[in-house]
Amino acid sequence: MVGASVRVKGLTKRYGDVVAVECVSLSVERGAFVTLLGPSGSGKTTTLMMLAGFVVPTAGEIHIDDRLVTLDPPYKRDLGMVFQNYALFPHMTAFDNVAFPLRMRKVPRREIAERVERGLELVRLPGLGHRFPKQLSGGQQQRVALARTLVFNPRVLLMDEPLGALDKKLRQQMQLEIRHLHEQLGITVIYVTHDQEEALVMSDEIVVMRNGRIEQIGTPRAVYDEPRNNFVADFIGETNVLDGTIIKAEHSRYRVRTSAQVEVWCAGEGGLDPGRPVTMIIRPERARFVQSAESDNCLPARVEEVVFVGELIRYLLRLPSGEAIVLKCPNDSRTPDHAAGDRVLVRIDPEDIRVLPPLHSQPKEDT
Template sequence: MSESSSEVLVRFRNVQKSYDGENLIVKDLNLDIRKGEFLTLLGPSGSGKTTSLMMLAGFETPTSGVIELAGRSINNVPPHKRNIGMVFQNYALFPHMTVAENLAFPLTVRGMTKTDIQDRVKRALAMVQLDKLAGRYPGQMSGGQQQRVALARALVFEPQLVLMDEPLGALDKQLREHMQMEIKHLHQRLGVTVVYVTHDQGEALTMSNRVAVFHQGEIQQIDAPATLYEHPRNTFVANFIGENNRLAGRLVSRDGERCVVQLERGEQVRALAVNVGEPGSPVSLSVRPERISLNGYSEHCDNRFSGRVQEFIYLGDHVRVRLEVCGKSDFYVKQPIAELDHKLSVGDVVPLGWQVEHVRALDPIEQAA
């Protein structure tokens, strides 16, 4: 990132939120959001991601702590004075106004001249490729078109920050994936700062510069998508982002960044020591299904075992093979179609393995539940 793009636009400092004075929905949130970045707040329901977004928008007030925008506290600034664009899942368009009138509304409220309003509305419609639908009413449009209008309305007054709360949740899979790329490319073109909330990990990985993973009111890890996926710091992140095989065991020994873990049935695994305690303490091993080699491909692996094939799940470009490995019956291997041995069948016992750099020793499973 260049020097200018790494400037901080939003700061959360020791922000907490409680609705009943006892239970914290957001616990001691410290977060810097950089100017021009696309940051996604990702997590399951009730993890605090939407509450954090709503405090930034001004629809919720922090119980304690400070939120700064462009260096100034906005704790007591009402939502309409924050210069923030918002896009919601339900579009929130005015049904009695045409598309052009919907887009003109935030500009009229800001007291802009008629000529300026016309120019900006025209530009915003072109931006989301809806120039020809300016005279239509929301009820005459598809869900995808309405979401485009909502997006254009959030951008039309050129805010420094755009907040999006599950904006694609109501769309079908194909349209959702199309809109993900539209929003991503729009962000790249405009350079506006986007904070996006979703519980969909695929969406977060596809669109963001960085992703903050929330769980029980706290950020568990904040990183670039590839770092989150390949280098999760704890069991919650490993399980929440992408598919993951977990094996429970105990730490036998540790040597710097590497360690040896003994599984429940006695097998030993050499792994990366990422988040472990003292020898003898419980750990959870995490290994991605696509990092496991079957048959001859496993010959040079650091960790080798055998597995009994239980099921094949065909997914077009790849097959998920469910095996029983080390006493665990839901151990998955992802095989590209080109690499799959078509003679393989249910009940076969096959060698399999993975390299030490692809298995991470993390905090035990019970603590991550």
């Protein structure tokens, strides 16, 4: 079994006045694990349904390897699909659920038995074939649904929020299992989730969607560390957003005056001029407490709230400008023991402050 590449160009779906997906272009390499990530209604399912052949695009093209499949029916596309609600037949055993589509296609009995056993083994359910869905946990049911798809040796596996119905612990375990299965089989996976953590853990590449459009495509690291705009920064992980004005621009770094009237150095792509209002994006784990203003890039603040989260401590601070800033510090002996009301100094490395044009002036990007 080996994965196919998937190329999508200008893919669009309109329902009357509703634009569900607008001009999505995307290239997925053979054997890659790519995740469509976005809030509810951003067009993830519609995109997947067009890839699968269940929804006819209004415009655009889909290639699987070098074959144009835009108007091909689902069964000609060599794809498997797994949904959130496992859609198992309740009156059939796990074995029969997996065997059902093979029987429909008149696969010989002997071969069915072999393929079903192998499928159940792949999803780590050997020996449970005789159980009915109600005798299986949510995670086990989802594995049966996965096995039912894998018995066809699809070259591309489409998954739409397959773990959405599971509790957090089981979800995390299944995330790793699906990853391992992907590595083991070498198939291409296009995965849909609105859970940013899930996308970061599982994917080679993340496609961030909003309002039917692609906001950014990149590795988990790239979309986390170098978000292209506030939406991506805010959607992927927790983010502090502060206002400021550029007072000096050097190549790829800026001196910015914050609303609290303190100046800091920031990183950012070129092209922003002095005098320009900007937003600064700071990840909560990249800021830290310092004793005195020993160096540049410190902000004075007052501690408003301290929350113990186990392996880390989360501080809500208030800047003199009234803006809030969150800090996440490891729960170790180096983190000072601050309490609500304390006056503190926070230092952020220039490369950990990303400067972007303010949200309302960010152009809509064509992809």
